[in-house]
Amino acid sequence: MCYIPHMDHTPAPRPAIRAIGLRRTFKARHGEVEAVAGIDLTVNQAEIFGFLGPNGAGKTTTLRMLSTLLPPTGGEALVAGYDLRRAPQRVREHIGYVGQAGGTDHSVTGRAELVFQGRLYHLPARTARRRADELLETFDLQGIADRNIGTYSGGQRRRLDIALGLVHRPDLLFLDEPTTGLDPQSRARMWDEVRSLHVAGTTVFLTTHYLEEADALCDRLAIIDRGRIVAGGTPDELKRAIAGDVIVLGVDGQASAALDVLSAQPFIRDHDPLTPDASSIRVYVDHGESSMPAIFRVLEAGGIVLKTVAMSRPSLDDVFLRETGRSLREEAA
Amino acid sequence: MTLIVDTWTVFRRYFAKSVSSIPYMGVSLAQPVLYLVLFAPLLKSVSSVPGFPGGGAYNVFVPGLLVQLGLFSATSGGWSLIAEVKAGVIERMRVTPSSRVALLLGRTLRDVAMLIVQAGLIVGAAVPLGLSLRLPGVLLAFVLMALIALLMASVSYAAALLLRDENTFGAIVFSATLPVLLLSGVLLPMTLAPQWLQNVSAFNPLLYAVEAQRALFANNIGDVNVVKGFVAIGGLAIVTVVAASRSFGRAVA
Numbered sequence: 001m002c003y004i005p006h007m008d009h010t011p012a013p014r015p016a017i018r019a020i021g022l023r024r025t026f027k028a029r030h031g032e033v034e035a036v037a038g039i040d041l042t043v044n045q046a047e048i049f050g051f052l053g054p055n056g057a058g059k060t061t062t063l064r065m066l067s068t069l070l071p072p073t074g075g076e077a078l079v080a081g082y083d084l085r086r087a088p089q090r091v092r093e094h095i096g097y098v099g100q101a102g103g104t105d106h107s108v109t110g111r112a113e114l115v116f117q118g119r120l121y122h123l124p125a126r127t128a129r130r131r132a133d134e135l136l137e138t139f140d141l142q143g144i145a146d147r148n149i150g151t152y153s154g155g156q157r158r159r160l161d162i163a164l165g166l167v168h169r170p171d172l173l174f175l176d177e178p179t180t181g182l183d184p185q186s187r188a189r190m191w192d193e194v195r196s197l198h199v200a201g202t203t204v205f206l207t208t209h210y211l212e213e214a215d216a217l218c219d220r221l222a223i224i225d226r227g228r229i230v231a232g233g234t235p236d237e238l239k240r241a242i243a244g245d246v247i248v249l250g251v252d253g254q255a256s257a258a259l260d261v262l263s264a265q266p267f268i269r270d271h272d273p274l275t276p277d278a279s280s281i282r283v284y285v286d287h288g289e290s291s292m293p294a295i296f297r298v299l300e301a302g303g304i305v306l307k308t309v310a311m312s313r314p315s316l317d318d319v320f321l322r323e324t325g326r327s328l329r330e331e332a333a
Numbered sequence: 334m335t336l337i338v339d340t341w342t343v344f345r346r347y348f349a350k351s352v353s354s355i356p357y358m359g360v361s362l363a364q365p366v367l368y369l370v371l372f373a374p375l376l377k378s379v380s381s382v383p384g385f386p387g388g389g390a391y392n393v394f395v396p397g398l399l400v401q402l403g404l405f406s407a408t409s410g411g412w413s414l415i416a417e418v419k420a421g422v423i424e425r426m427r428v429t430p431s432s433r434v435a436l437l438l439g440r441t442l443r444d445v446a447m448l449i450v451q452a453g454l455i456v457g458a459a460v461p462l463g464l465s466l467r468l469p470g471v472l473l474a475f476v477l478m479a480l481i482a483l484l485m486a487s488v489s490y491a492a493a494l495l496l497r498d499e500n501t502f503g504a505i506v507f508s509a510t511l512p513v514l515l516l517s518g519v520l521l522p523m524t525l526a527p528q529w530l531q532n533v534s535a536f537n538p539l540l541y542a543v544e545a546q547r548a549l550f551a552n553n554i555g556d557v558n559v560v561k562g563f564v565a566i567g568g569l570a571i572v573t574v575v576a577a578s579r580s581f582g583r584a585v586a
Contacts, residue, residue: 067428092430103425105417108350119342120429122335164425 014081016172016203017043017066021075024061035061037227038075043205043220045171048198050218051207052316058227059207060100060176066205067097067174080172093121096165096173100180102157103164106150110141110160113149114167121168128167135163139193155186162193166202173197175206179213191217211316223316223323230323238319244269245288247295250280250308261302267291280308288313339432343439344446351447361447365402365455369395373462391464396474396546397519399452400539403481404514406451408506410444410486411493415502418494433582437490441574444486445479452478470552473559477549480566481542487573494580517543541565 019041025032036058043049051059064070066079068088077084080094104113111132118128136145139159144152149160158178165173178194179187194217197204208214214221215235222232231238251258255278262268262283268291272282285291288311299306351357376390417423426436452475460466489506496502514520516530517539523531534540545562553559 069424069428089430092428095428097425097428099421099424101419101421101424103421103423105350105420105422107354108346112346112349116342116346117425117429120339120426120431122338122430 014045015042015078016045016047017041017049017077017079017205019066019075019077022062022065022072022077023074024058024065024070025073034227036065036072039222039224039227039229041077041222041229043203045203046198046201047219048194048204048206048217050214050221051205051224052209052211052214052221052320053207053224054209057224059209059224061227062224063097063174063176063205063207067095068092069097080170093168094171096168096170098161098165098173098175098178100176102161104149104157104160107148109146110149110152111136111145113160113164117164117167123168131167135166139163153186154182155189158182158186158190159193162190166197170202172203172205175204177207177209179208179210187213211320215316223320225320225324231319235316236313238316239314240286241319244284244286244314245291246312246314247283247285247288247292248280248308248310248312249283249295249299249306251299251304252279252307254304255279255281257302258299258304261298261304262295265294265298267294336432336435336438339435340439340442342431343426343435344442345439347440347443348446351443361406361451362454364406365398365451366458368398368401369455369458369462372398373459389463389465391459391462392550393522393547395455395459395464396550397517397543398455399474399478400481400517400543400546401514401519402451402455403448403478403485403542404510404517404539406444406448408485408489408510410440411489411502411506412499414440414490414493415497415499418497434578437578437581438574441483441486441490441577445482448482449475449479464550466550467552470549470554473554474546474549477542477545477562477566480563480570481539484538484566484570484573487570487577491573491577491580494577513537513539516540519543538565538569 019039021038021040022036023034023038024036025034027033039058039062041062051062053059061070065072066077066084068079068084068091072084079091082090082094084091104110108116114132114135115125115128118131119125123131132145136142139162141156141160141163144156149157152160162173162175162178165175175194179190182190191213194204194206206217208217218235220232220234221238222229223238224230231241233241249258255274259271259274259281262281263271267285268283269286270284274281283295285295292309292311296306351361373391373394376394414423423436427433456464456466456471492505493502496505516523516534516537518524518526518534519539523534523540526534541558541562542565544558545556545566548554548556548558548562
C-alpha cells in the first residue's frame with residue numbers, strides 16, 4: 001500500500017533526525033503551558049515519517065523546533081546530521097520546510113517566488129532561474145508560472161509550496177499538514193508527489209491529523225497527544241499491537257458450537273460475546289492471513305459449515321482510541 | 334558579505350513588488366502631491382502671522398510635508414509585515430540560511446527607496462509653485478529624509494512584531510501619529526505654540542527633524558538645528574534598526 005521500494009539506497013549510516021527529550025513550554029496567562037513534553041524521536045534516512053495527532057497535540061510545535069524556527073526549552077536533536085542548538089545554520093542549509101499556511105505571497109508570481117527562494121538559499125542567479133524552471137515542470141506548474149499566486153487553485157498553491165521547500169535539494173523535507181483543506185483529487189495528487197520524493201531518496205517528515213493519510217503514506221509514524229508520543233512504529237505494527245486482525249465468520253445456526261471449538265485454539269486471542277440469533281461470530285487473531293487456514297480446518301473437523309468469511313484490520317483510529325481514550329475522528333470533526 | 338547580498342536580494346523582491354502594484358504606486362505618488370496642492374495655499378495667508386518662520390511659505394511647508402510623509406508612509410510597513418507573518422511568508426524566509434538581519438533590512442530599505450522617490454516628486458512639484466532649492470542643502474535634506482524613513486519603518490516593524498495584530502496595530506498607529514505630527518511643527522510651527530506645548534514637543538525627535546529640514550532647505554547647513562536633527566534621527570535610527578532586527582530574528586509565531 002504505502003511502500004515504494006528504494007533499492008538504490010544503501011542503509012542509512014545515521015538517522016535523518018534523532019531527538020532526545022525535546023521539550024517546549026510557552027508562557028500563558030496562568031503559568032506555563034507544556035506544548036511538547038519531552039519527546040524522543042528517530043527518523044531514518046529516506047523514509048516517510050508521519051506525526052499523527054489531533055489539533056493542538058504539539059505536532060507543529062515539534063516541527064518548528066526541528067526546523068530551527070522555534071528554540072526548544074529543553075532536550076537536544078540532530079537534524080540532517082547537525083546539532084539543532086549549536087549549528088542551526090547548517091541545519092537550515094540541509095532541510096526544506098513547508099508550513100501549514102504555505103507561505104507564498106499572493107501578489108507575486110509562482111516563478112518569482114521560486115527564484116527568490118533560490119536566492120535566499122544562496123544559489124547563483126542563473127542556477128536559481130534554472131532550478132525554478134525544473135520545479136515548475138516537476139510540479140506541473142509551467143502553465144501558470146507567470147500568473148500571480150492569488151489566482152492559483154488550492155492544489156496548485158500547495159504544489160508550489162512544496163516546490164519552494166525543494167529549491168535547494170534538501171536531504172530532509174518537513175511538511176506540516178500537507179493536504180489539509182485540499183479536495184480528494186488534489187490530496188491524491190499530493191500523496192503521489194510525496195511518494196515520488198521518497199523514491200528520489202528524500203526523507204519526508206510530515207504531520208497530519210488524517211488517519212488515512214498516515215496509513216497510506218508513511219513508512220513509520222508516531223502518535224502524539226498532549227505533547228507526548230503515545231505510540232510509534234509502522235502503521236501495521238501499531239494496528240497489530242492493538243488487536244491483531246478481526247475475522248468475521250458466517251456460520252448460520254452453529255455460532256455457539258463454532259465458538260466452542262475455536263476458543264479452545266491457542267491462536268485465537270479473543271472473541272466478541274455471542275449474541276442470541278447470531279449467524280456470525282467475530283474472533284481476533286494476531287495474523288489473519290496465517291490463521292485463516294487453521295480456522296477452516298478446525299471448523300471442518302468440528303462439522304461446522306462455513307458460509308462466509310471476512311477479515312479486517314483494526315484502523316489507526318482504534319490505536320489512537322486505545323492510547324488516548326479518545327477518537328481521532330471525533331477530534332477532527 | 335552575506336548580509337549585503339541577502340539584503341540586496343530581499344530589497345529587490347520587495348521593491349519589484351511595490352513597483353508592479355499599480356494601485357500602490359498610484360496612491361503613493363498622488364498622495365504627497367495632493368497634500369501639497371491642497372494644503373500649501375492655506376499656508377500662504379498664515380505665513381504673515383507674527384512668529385511664522387521666514388523664507389517663504391513653500392520653504393517652510395515642504396520640509397515639514399516631507400517629514401510628515403516619512404511618518405505616514407513608512408509606518409504602514411508594519412501592516413504588510415503582520416499580513417506576511419500570518420500567511421507564513423516570514424516563516425518560509427526564516428527557515429532558509431539567509432541572514433536574519435537582511436530579511437528585515439532589505440524591506441526597510443525598500444521603504445526608504447519608496448520614500449525618497451515620493452520626496453523627490455514633492456520637491457519637483459513644489460519648485461514651480463515657489464520652493465527655492467539650493468545645493469548642498471537639498472542633498473543633505475534627502476540624506477536626512479532617508480534616515481527618517483529608516484527610523485519610522487523600523488519603529489513600524491518593531492511594533493508590528495510586538496503586536497501581531499492588524500487591528501491593534503492600526504489603532505496604535507493612528508492614535509500615535511497625530512500627536513507626534515502636531516508636536517513636530519509640521520503643520521503649524523511650534524514657535525506659535527504656548528510655552529508648555531513647546532516643552533512637551535522638545536521630547537519629539539521629529540521636531541528636530543523638521544527644524545533641520547527647514548534649515549537645510551534654507552541652505553543653512555551650518556545651523557545648529559541641522560546637527561541636532563542628524564544626531565536625534567540618526568541615533569534613534571540605529572537603535573530602532575537593531576531592535577527591530579533582533580526582534581525579527583527571534584521567534585515569529
